[in-house]
Amino acid sequence: MTRKQRRGVLIGTCLVVLGVAVGLVLYAMRDSIVFFYAPSDVAEMQMSPGQRFRLGGLVETSSVVRGEGTTVRFVITDGAKTLPVTYTGVLPDLFREGQGVIAEGTLEPDGVFHADNVLAKHDENYMPPEVAAKLKTQGVWRGEAGAAAPSATN
Amino acid sequence: MIAETGHYALILALGVAIVQMLVPLIGTHYRDPKLTAVAVPAAQAEFILIGIAFIALMTAYVTSDFSVANVWQNSHSAKPLLYKISGVWGNHEGSMVLWVLILALFGAAVATFGNNLPRQLQANVLAVQSSIAVAFLLFIIITSNPFMRLDPAPFDGEGLNPVLQDPALAFHPPFLYAGYVGFSMAFSFAVAALIDGRIDAAWARWVRPWTLAAWMCLTIGIAMGSWWAYYELGWGGFWFWDPVENASFMPWLAGTALLHSALVMEKRDALKVWTILLAIITFSLSLMGTFLVRSGVLTSVHAFAVDPARGVFILAIMGVFIGGAFALFAWRAPLLSQGGLFAPISREGSLVLNNLLLTVACAAVLVGTLYPLALEAITGEKISVGAPFFNLTFVPLIVPLLIAMPFGPLLAWKRGDLLAAAQRLMTAAIAALAVMILVLAVNQHGPWLAPLGIGLGIWLIMGAPTEIAYRVKLFDVSGSESWRRARNLPRATFGGALAHAGVGVMVIGLVSTTAWRSERIELLAPGESLDIAGYDLAFAGVAPRQGPNYSERVAKFVVTRGGEPVTELTPSKRAFAVEKSATTEAGIHNSWRGDLYVVLGDQLKDGAYSVRVYFNPMVRLIWIGALIMFFGGGLSLSDRRLRVGAPKRARSKMAAAAAVE
Numbered sequence: 137m138t139r140k141q142r143r144g145v146l147i148g149t150c151l152v153v154l155g156v157a158v159g160l161v162l163y164a165m166r167d168s169i170v171f172f173y174a175p176s177d178v179a180e181m182q183m184s185p186g187q188r189f190r191l192g193g194l195v196e197t198s199s200v201v202r203g204e205g206t207t208v209r210f211v212i213t214d215g216a217k218t219l220p221v222t223y224t225g226v227l228p229d230l231f232r233e234g235q236g237v238i239a240e241g242t243l244e245p246d247g248v249f250h251a252d253n254v255l256a257k258h259d260e261n262y263m264p265p266e267v268a269a270k271l272k273t274q275g276v277w278r279g280e281a282g283a284a285a286p287s288a289t290n
Numbered sequence: 291m292i293a294e295t296g297h298y299a300l301i302l303a304l305g306v307a308i309v310q311m312l313v314p315l316i317g318t319h320y321r322d323p324k325l326t327a328v329a330v331p332a333a334q335a336e337f338i339l340i341g342i343a344f345i346a347l348m349t350a351y352v353t354s355d356f357s358v359a360n361v362w363q364n365s366h367s368a369k370p371l372l373y374k375i376s377g378v379w380g381n382h383e384g385s386m387v388l389w390v391l392i393l394a395l396f397g398a399a400v401a402t403f404g405n406n407l408p409r410q411l412q413a414n415v416l417a418v419q420s421s422i423a424v425a426f427l428l429f430i431i432i433t434s435n436p437f438m439r440l441d442p443a444p445f446d447g448e449g450l451n452p453v454l455q456d457p458a459l460a461f462h463p464p465f466l467y468a469g470y471v472g473f474s475m476a477f478s479f480a481v482a483a484l485i486d487g488r489i490d491a492a493w494a495r496w497v498r499p500w501t502l503a504a505w506m507c508l509t510i511g512i513a514m515g516s517w518w519a520y521y522e523l524g525w526g527g528f529w530f531w532d533p534v535e536n537a538s539f540m541p542w543l544a545g546t547a548l549l550h551s552a553l554v555m556e557k558r559d560a561l562k563v564w565t566i567l568l569a570i571i572t573f574s575l576s577l578m579g580t581f582l583v584r585s586g587v588l589t590s591v592h593a594f595a596v597d598p599a600r601g602v603f604i605l606a607i608m609g610v611f612i613g614g615a616f617a618l619f620a621w622r623a624p625l626l627s628q629g630g631l632f633a634p635i636s637r638e639g640s641l642v643l644n645n646l647l648l649t650v651a652c653a654a655v656l657v658g659t660l661y662p663l664a665l666e667a668i669t670g671e672k673i674s675v676g677a678p679f680f681n682l683t684f685v686p687l688i689v690p691l692l693i694a695m696p697f698g699p700l701l702a703w704k705r706g707d708l709l710a711a712a713q714r715l716m717t718a719a720i721a722a723l724a725v726m727i728l729v730l731a732v733n734q735h736g737p738w739l740a741p742l743g744i745g746l747g748i749w750l751i752m753g754a755p756t757e758i759a760y761r762v763k764l765f766d767v768s769g770s771e772s773w774r775r776a777r778n779l780p781r782a783t784f785g786g787a788l789a790h791a792g793v794g795v796m797v798i799g800l801v802s803t804t805a806w807r808s809e810r811i812e813l814l815a816p817g818e819s820l821d822i823a824g825y826d827l828a829f830a831g832v833a834p835r836q837g838p839n840y841s842e843r844v845a846k847f848v849v850t851r852g853g854e855p856v857t858e859l860t861p862s863k864r865a866f867a868v869e870k871s872a873t874t875e876a877g878i879h880n881s882w883r884g885d886l887y888v889v890l891g892d893q894l895k896d897g898a899y900s901v902r903v904y905f906n907p908m909v910r911l912i913w914i915g916a917l918i919m920f921f922g923g924g925l926s927l928s929d930r931r932l933r934v935g936a937p938k939r940a941r942s943k944m945a946a947a948a949a950v951e
Contacts, residue, residue, distance in 0.1 A: 142632070142633065142634065145634040146634065146642065149634075149643070149646065150646060153650050153687075156686075157650045157651075157653065157654055157683070158688060160654065160682060160683045160686055160687070161654055161657055161658075161683050163682065164658075164678070164679045164683045165661070165679070165681035166680055167678070167680030167682070168676070169673050169675055169679065170673060170674045170675075170676060171671065171672065171673050172672035172673060192672060202894050202895065203814075205813050205899045206811050206812065206813050207530060218661070224811065224888060225811050225900075225902065226811060226891035226892070226900050226901075226902045227891070227892060229863070229871075229872040229873060230875050231525075252341060256685050264324040266401070
């Protein structure tokens with residue numbers, strides 16, 4: 137093989153691998169990305185049933201109902217709008233009424249959000265930034281919760 | 291007092307680091323050996339000073355000195371000693387001190403053990419290394435001072451996030467940082483070579499041990515993190531493609547590529563410019579990882595710091611170092627002599643393929659990690675890119691690499707013979723095929739790709755002995771001759787083969803857990819039982835128990851298999867009073883067959899509990915594979931040839947042996 141041919145093989149292989157990678161990334165981008173919405177967004181938009189997305193907000197106080205078996209129903213609110221959610225499984229440790237939560241799943245024709253994954257983040261005072269941002273824009277942000285720190289000096 | 295000592299030591303360290311950054315560079319520029327020689331003692335002093343600061347912070351934690359704000363926020367007097375110590379790096383400020391400590395440790399190691407480096411190269415490397423230290427010391431002192439005092443001192447601390455109170459996580463950050471920061475060594479060597487405008491095969495021999503050590507630490511650090519997530523978070527998963535995980539995985543991929551390209555440079559004096567570029571990329575990814583985790587731009591478990599000032603500062607550090615290094619590269623790289631080209635089918639060719647696939651796979655992970663951030667910054671839309679994306683992009687790119695992996699070591703340098711390599715791999719291929727058919731026969735259910743995955747694992751594992759057999763000419767020459775050859779084989783050969791086999795072991799674990807995992811979520815009242823994967827779990831009830839700094843409700847499950855008692859599992863829910871937080875402790879029964887994994891859920895009104903049970907077949911192979919890779923790296927590192935300066939002695943020893951014969 138001449139020097140030129142060798143270089144050609146090298147560059148050709150690089151281009152093929154890169155091309156395949158770009159194709160895969162673009163394909164995956166179209167199909168496997170999950171958007172994040174608050175109940176108000178969902179009310180505004182026309183969601184097609186079966187479209188996966190993440191729903192974030194606060195768990196509405198006294199809305200949690202244990203159904204038959206391990207199914208749980210609750211309502212997610214962002215202050216303006218609410219959306220009922222049903223989930224089958226074990227809820228995370230920090231799932232509480234009045235706390236921030238993110239549910240992932242689909243909105244079904246019955247108007248109920250069927251979650252197959254519920255995330256509550258780790259700290260009791262912690263709110264997922266997505267939820268906090270949405271709540272701020274909705275005007276129901278309650279400020280940074282948590283103990284006030286003693287005055288700091290150097 | 292101790293906090294002030296630490297603070298003072300940090301500021302002194304900054305001063306020393308500034309000297310170490312500037313004086314040796316001036317020295318090498320004006321060829322003044324006195325100025326150049328400053329680098330070595332400065333690097334050692336810098337390490338000692340940062341060490342003092344670190345010990346001061348640790349002392350404050352161990353003695354529960356709550357007048358220090360950082361200790362008050364992250365510790366509590368009732369916390370076990372281990373977690374008081376690990377609390378030092380379980381928070382933003384402390385972990386940054388650990389970061390610069392490891393940075394300085396690597397610098398001091400080069401200063402102390404790098405006697406055989408050319409003076410000029412050593413001085414330049416230490417100067418570059420120190421410039422990184424200057425940036426991060428400034429960052430700590432200006433935005434993240436861990437020694438801030440509180441007045442009046444609070445009576446007791448706030449406590450450490452309970453999910454972090456865990457032995458595996460206590461050691462996860464130091465290993466991870468040793469990996470991240472260890473790549474700074476390759477970066478400093480690369481930039482020093484660019485400043486010098488000179489680079490040769492010896493350069494690669496000096497860089498490789500540091501890169502290998504960093505790679506080993508990162509491997510074990512990532513494995514520990516994954517293991518922790520597996521048993522602590524209670525989802526039974528081992529990898530979530532979380533941005534924080536990706537932040538550590540990308541430098542690992544690039545670092546793995548760097549290890550292999552340095553090999554080509556060392557042996558064949560080729561791929562020089564690429565290796566330099568890869569060294570810069572690897573450390574850039576480490577810096578980006580630090581930025582992603584420490585700036586709080588991510589919605590994630592690890593992003594504790596939610597302070598934009600810090601984010602912007604690290605972003606600036608990142609911009610200066612990555613931008614500066616790339617600019618220097620663009621300016622100086624044309625000066626470096628290019629190595630020769632080689633046949634596509636050759637050892638070099640296979641290592642180029644390795645580099646190509648690893649870097650492209652790394653790029654795919656990068657896109658998936660940064661795209662949501664970019665989209666949010668530009669359009670304000672929030673998305674999450676999860677496992678489906680990475681399974682669709684990363685896996686198809688990495689599988690060809692795994693298939694090609696056993697071929698590489700069997701090809702000769704310069705020009706290899708693919709057909710001969712394929713013939714040597716016949717045994718491995720037959721073994722892989724046999725296992726594939728066996729798995730298919732035994733396991734009718736599950737995805738059809740799974741048996742292929744298991745076969746791939748066997749193929750990788752069998753590739754390792756094939757390589758050794760080829761090297762010692764097993765069955766081609768007499769047994770004693772093979773034995774003699776085996777003893778003369780460099781340890782790096784065994785190390786490489788072992789690490790490759792480790793990948794195979796990990797693949798088997800990954801595939802079987804992903805494909806054949808069973809899961810059941812049931813409502814159980816005490817006295818009831820459920821069965822999964824051949825096990826019977828009888829729920830005996832729940833009892834309260836008091837731990838050192840928590841109270842818990844412990845469930846008891848009696849596990850039997852075909853009537854034979856197996857074990858008792860005690861999953862629990864812990865409540866941490868100080869932190870006002872709760873964790874779930876899974877009950878796990880480990881065996882080679884797989885892990886039985888039980889999580890206790892909420893209690894319902896009628897007294898029943900929701901219970902989640904998993905069976906994860908052969909899941910432990912994932913971490914065993916990582917351990918094997920770690921030991922393979924260690925074996926390679928212990929090779930005399932890699933120890934800088936050793937080649938001469940080794941050669942004279944061999945000459946002596948030859949003389950005796």
